[in-house]
Structures are given as C-alpha cells and as structure tokens.
Amino acid sequence: MGKFLHAFFSPLGFRHAVPQVWDGFQTNIKLMVIAEILVLFFALGFAIVRGLPGRATWPLRVLAVAYTDFFRGTPLILVAYVWGLGIPAIHAGIISNQSLFTYGVISLTLVYTAYVTEVYRAGIESVHPSQRMAARSLGLTYAQTLRYVVLPQAIRRVVPPLLNDFIGLQKDTAIITVIGVTEALAQAGFYSSDYFLYVGYTVAAVFFVILTIPFARFTDRLIKQRELRERAQLV
Amino acid sequence: MKRVLLAASIALLAITATAGARSLAVPTKQPGKLIVGFDLPAPAFWNGRATGTTIKNPSGFEYALSQAIAKKLGISKVQYLRAPFGGLFSPAPKKFDFAFEEVTITAERAKVVSFSTGYFDANQGVLIRKGLKKPTSLAALKSLQLCAQSSTTGLAYIQHKLRPKKKPLVYSASSTAAFDAVEAGKCDALILDVPIVASQARKKPGAYGGVAGQIVTNEHYGAVMEKGSKLKPYLDRAIKALIANGTIKRLVTKWLLNPIPPVLK
Amino acid sequence: MNSANGHFVILDGVTKRFDELTVLQGIDLTVDLHQVVCLIGSSGSGKSTLLRCVNLLEVVDEGTIVVDGETITNGDADVNALRRKIGIVFQAFNLFPHMTVMQNITLAPRKARGFSKEEAHSLARELLGRIGLLDKADEYPDRLSGGQQQRVAIARALAMNPTLMLLDEITSALDPQLVSEVLSLVRELANTGMTMIIATHEMSFAREVADKVCFLDGGVILEEGTPEQIFSAPTEERTREFLARIIEAGRL
Numbered sequence: 008m009g010k011f012l013h014a015f016f017s018p019l020g021f022r023h024a025v026p027q028v029w030d031g032f033q034t035n036i037k038l039m040v041i042a043e044i045l046v047l048f049f050a051l052g053f054a055i056v057r058g059l060p061g062r063a064t065w066p067l068r069v070l071a072v073a074y075t076d077f078f079r080g081t082p083l084i085l086v087a088y089v090w091g092l093g094i095p096a097i098h099a100g101i102i103s104n105q106s107l108f109t110y111g112v113i114s115l116t117l118v119y120t121a122y123v124t125e126v127y128r129a130g131i132e133s134v135h136p137s138q139r140m141a142a143r144s145l146g147l148t149y150a151q152t153l154r155y156v157v158l159p160q161a162i163r164r165v166v167p168p169l170l171n172d173f174i175g176l177q178k179d180t181a182i183i184t185v186i187g188v189t190e191a192l193a194q195a196g197f198y199s200s201d202y203f204l205y206v207g208y209t210v211a212a213v214f215f216v217i218l219t220i221p222f223a224r225f226t227d228r229l230i231k232q233r234e235l236r237e238r239a240q241l242v
Numbered sequence: 243m244k245r246v247l248l249a250a251s252i253a254l255l256a257i258t259a260t261a262g263a264r265s266l267a268v269p270t271k272q273p274g275k276l277i278v279g280f281d282l283p284a285p286a287f288w289n290g291r292a293t294g295t296t297i298k299n300p301s302g303f304e305y306a307l308s309q310a311i312a313k314k315l316g317i318s319k320v321q322y323l324r325a326p327f328g329g330l331f332s333p334a335p336k337k338f339d340f341a342f343e344e345v346t347i348t349a350e351r352a353k354v355v356s357f358s359t360g361y362f363d364a365n366q367g368v369l370i371r372k373g374l375k376k377p378t379s380l381a382a383l384k385s386l387q388l389c390a391q392s393s394t395t396g397l398a399y400i401q402h403k404l405r406p407k408k409k410p411l412v413y414s415a416s417s418t419a420a421f422d423a424v425e426a427g428k429c430d431a432l433i434l435d436v437p438i439v440a441s442q443a444r445k446k447p448g449a450y451g452g453v454a455g456q457i458v459t460n461e462h463y464g465a466v467m468e469k470g471s472k473l474k475p476y477l478d479r480a481i482k483a484l485i486a487n488g489t490i491k492r493l494v495t496k497w498l499l500n501p502i503p504p505v506l507k
Numbered sequence: 508m509n510s511a512n513g514h515f516v517i518l519d520g521v522t523k524r525f526d527e528l529t530v531l532q533g534i535d536l537t538v539d540l541h542q543v544v545c546l547i548g549s550s551g552s553g554k555s556t557l558l559r560c561v562n563l564l565e566v567v568d569e570g571t572i573v574v575d576g577e578t579i580t581n582g583d584a585d586v587n588a589l590r591r592k593i594g595i596v597f598q599a600f601n602l603f604p605h606m607t608v609m610q611n612i613t614l615a616p617r618k619a620r621g622f623s624k625e626e627a628h629s630l631a632r633e634l635l636g637r638i639g640l641l642d643k644a645d646e647y648p649d650r651l652s653g654g655q656q657q658r659v660a661i662a663r664a665l666a667m668n669p670t671l672m673l674l675d676e677i678t679s680a681l682d683p684q685l686v687s688e689v690l691s692l693v694r695e696l697a698n699t700g701m702t703m704i705i706a707t708h709e710m711s712f713a714r715e716v717a718d719k720v721c722f723l724d725g726g727v728i729l730e731e732g733t734p735e736q737i738f739s740a741p742t743e744e745r746t747r748e749f750l751a752r753i754i755e756a757g758r759l
Contacts, residue, residue, distance in 0.1 A: 095334030141601035145615035146591035187326025200283030
C-alpha cells in the first residue's frame, strides 16, 4: 500500500512532475480549443443539412447520416491512427504533409462533430413546429426561418449537452498521445520511465479534472436556471 | 616567404571551401541543417526532456553520436525532431534526415526504409527478476516465463529461435511496462536489446536481478532514413570513419555497457 | 386586381386528406375584396385546415385556390411572395419567445420585405400605438398577458401590409376577460375594409362583423349565407343542432 501511494502520490515527485506534465498539457489545451471551435461550426452545418427539405437534397442528407453513423461508431483511437500513421503514408500531397498535432485536431474534430451534430439536431427538432409555421407564414424563407427563429431557440436549449460533449473531447485529447504528439499523457509516461514513479499520471489526471470541473459546474448552473424559468412559466 | 604564405592561404581556402562545399553538397532535407529523429523513453541513448516536437537538455549515446556525425558531415546546425517509433516503418515520407531509435536492421524493415550501415552490435540482453537463479545457458532460458516488448527483435527471437515452453508475455507501447513486469515478478526474464536492459538495470539497481547475459544475434542498430534516401552514402561514410577512429567504442563505454555482460551459449 | 368574376379568393372543389381521413371535401367558397367571411362549426370540421390551405401551409389534394387572380395550387406558385400578401394569426399566438415584441414585429418587414431598421421600427411603433401596447415594445412575450400577446401577433401580421387576413380561432385560448380586447381590434380591422376569413367560436361577434357566414360540418360547407340567415333561420338540420348547442351553452 505504501509503495502504491509512493508510486502515485509522492510529494517530491509531484513537484518534479508538475512542470514536465504542464509542458505537455498545454498541447492538450491547444488541441481542445481548436477542435471545439471547428466542431461547433461543422456540426451545425451537418445538422442543417440533415434537416433540408425536398427531394433534390436527399443525397446530401444521406451523406450527412452516413458521416454521423460512421464517426459515432468508430473509436477515436482508430481514427487517430488512420490520420497519424495512414494518411502520411498515402503520399496525397498537402494532406499527407501535416504535423501530428494537425492530425490530432482532425481526428478529434471528425469524431466529435458526429456527436455534436446529433445534439444540434435534437435541439432543432425540439423547437415547436408552430414556430416554423408562424415564421414561414410571415413570408420568411426556409433559410431565414432557420437563422432567425429556429436556430437561436435550438442552440439555447442544447447548451448543456453541448458542454457535456466538450468535456468528453477535453479528456479525449489524451488519446492523441498514440500518434506521437507530446502531450500530457506522453510526458507523464516519459516522467515515469525516468523516475520510476507514476506520479506524472496523477498530475495529468489532476490537470484534466481542474480543466473540466468549471465546465461541469457551469453546465449544472445552466440546467438549473432553465428548470426555474420553465417552472415559473407554468405558474 | 611570400610563396609559403600564398601556398598556405590557398590551402586554407581550399580546406574551408571543401568543408563548406561538403556541407552544401550533403543532401539533407533543408540545406545546411541536419534533422535527427528520436523517440523517448530511451534511457542512456537519449536522456533529456521532450517538449513539443523536440528535446531539451539532450545527452546520451545516440545524441552524442548524432553530434559526431554532424561534425563529420561538416554541418553545424542540428535539429532534433520527435519521431514516434510506431510510425517509423510506415511508407510515409520522413520529416527527419535520419533517426536514431535503437532500431535493429532487418530485411523486412529494409523493404520500407533505408538503413545506414550498422553503428552498434545489437545483441539481446537477458534481464532477470530478483531472486531468480542466474541462467548460464540458452537452454536454461527455455523453462522460464519470458517477456518481451511487441514489434521487437527480442520477441522475434523468443518466438522463432528460442521457442520456450511457456508463451512469452508481450507488452506494447513502451518498454516501461515490460520492465515493471520484471520488477513485479510477473515474468522471470525480459529479452530486449542489451544496452536498453543494461541501462535500466543501472538506473534501478535494486529492482531487478541484473543482466544475466547477452545473446549474440548478429544484429546491428542502423539509422533509419526514408527509402532511397540520398543521404545514405554520406552517413555510411561518416559512421565507418567514427568506428575506425574509435569514437563509437568510446561512446558505447561512456554511455552504455560498463561492464559488458557475458555471452550466453 | 380581382379575377373576372370580381372575387378576391376563390376555393373550387378543394379536397384535403390526411392519410385515411378526409378533412375537406369539395369546398367551394368565394371571398370578395373588403369582405369578412366567418367560418363556424365544431372542432375537427376543417376550419383551421381550410385557412391553412389558403396560405399554402397545407397543400390541397384536389381542387384549386385562386388568390388575387393567381392560381396558387398549380405547384409553381411563389410561396414566400404569397405569404407576404396574406397575414395569419393562430390560436396559440406563436410569438417568437427569444425576441422582444419590437423584434417580433420588425423581423419579417426587415428580412422578407427589405425594410431598413429605422423604417421597420417606426412602422412597428405606429402599429403598437394603435393597439395601445407601445410601452411593451421591449418586453419579451412571456411577460405579456394572453390578450396582449394575441394583439401583438395581429400587429406582427399587419406589419407586412397584407391584403388578406386569416384568423384561426384567435380567441379560443384566451381567458374570457381578455377576449373582448382582441375582438375590438378585429372589429377595427374589419371597419378599415380588411378582407378577412375568420374561423371562430364567438357567435355574437361573428353575427356582428361578418358579411357571410359558412357552417362547416364534416369537411363540407353545409350551409352558407348572411349572418341573419344562418343564425336566425338556418335551413339545414345539422346547422340547427349546432346552433342549439351553442345557445344552450350560453354563447349566443
């Protein structure tokens, strides 16, 4: 037991490990911020495509469904391997010539866009059809209705599940270590091989938790605010 | 007197010109700069701290060798680039000029990358756990619970040459897990490149039973380059020169094998 | 611009089905410019569906509809242009909850008619002034009473300067004491000559304001006539039954 505590929680080890793991954690933060921004935009695009009316857009909708099905079903680690090891090998010009960090961002974005698309879709569908009916009746086009009436309401509603998915994304940046990006988990591994202590992993875990706790609390607060507002309306 | 001075200055000019010409002529990816690939952990081969895509405070056998090679090639700028071991043998173009990652030269690997001439004899070392009676022959190894790291020649040796009674335990990712298994007593002996086990045993003396010996496999470490790299002849020439003048032997003794483990037969 | 017969809206043989259910069966109806037509009948008789066919929220299965000389049921009508000419107000108000009253009213003039922000705002203020809700301009709908919300909904529809207004049971969801303020507004509209088709349960109001009353029963216009004819001397048995029930409930 003492050995376990020493291996994972040695205070001196902590002090040594923190700067090294922090060095790597900054890469996790960069991965996460860039991926989150890309996901927000791409997922909105896919969600809108999924809802397009008419027969002419059917192929687009099928593609969007195929995309979400595929990337929700494929483990992120596989996607990362394909991009980190496979794509460079196919000699496809500029696509094959990016940094491992870029491939990490691409992998995270591909997978999480699929999840967040579904979140947006649920939000859009939760807006009562009478809203769309009222807007179209005023002479607003499909696109104007989406932009001014449906999406503002939809997005407001799905902020909690969006934040939840982003907490997942933040933790999954650690997976990008497998393609050789020097992030927190990699540094923890290097530390452990140099000093024979697993304290580096503990430090990495602490960093991740510190990062996600504010998100979790913020999400809880939003949910509570929404509940209060809805209860007030019933009264 | 004037003639001597003239001759001397012409000679000096010629030397510096050829030195400069030599560095310009060396076909590195970026002219005048050498990009060397590495990966961690690789204690005693690469010491220091990885940061971003490079390494801070580097030292160690392969680091020192890369510096010596740069000097031989007449290149003053050397950049170190982390090149994960898992991606070394993919057909992807390499971002480094050559990589030192304790890679054993094999025919299969040579199909997808170019190797330099060998710079180190890569025998397999036998690291035993504490409390195990030291095996003194290859036959003695057959009855032990062995372990190895995946994708290594050590594992290949166990599976194809040694063929022990019990199936070996295989660890992926890095060597740390394999070393932990020996320390925990989960396996009796780890078969891995001798300098790697030797340096690990030196780092953590109380954790293992020591390096019982080395198994001659007639294998060598080579620098990894892009398949068909034009740098190969230059690199080979530099390595051979460093072997000939004793630099490599000196570096091995300084960083890797001191003392040298006995050969098991 | 009317059609050759002078009617503003013509429904001819309009039939609408939802799966197995036939909601409208061979509806023939005309509405002239400045005319107020009231549709009465039980729930499920097809009043709402009929209104929604006129602004193409529903697509008819059979028959034609002509609005202002244009046949809107032949598949290539400019739906958005049509809807800019027709205002519709719903039972459930359907105000946009994430926008203030002012934004609700100015959204369509700005985006669908290209008004500038200033033009739209002054138009909205004028309308709000006429309905006495100027002080609520920057409030969100959930801070208004039902009657106020419905009046804002009417103003929102009027902001597009429609030539035809469709009112779909706009007082049915209101508390009784809020009904009259909405009906006053509709009365005013009728007095200014707005062409309207009104589906309603408010029989006294229909009697007062309608030029023509149509009784819908089972997807068919069973009887049609002036308010006097329908309310005082209905010829059909079913009409009489319906009116008797209404009178019993004290609503006429």
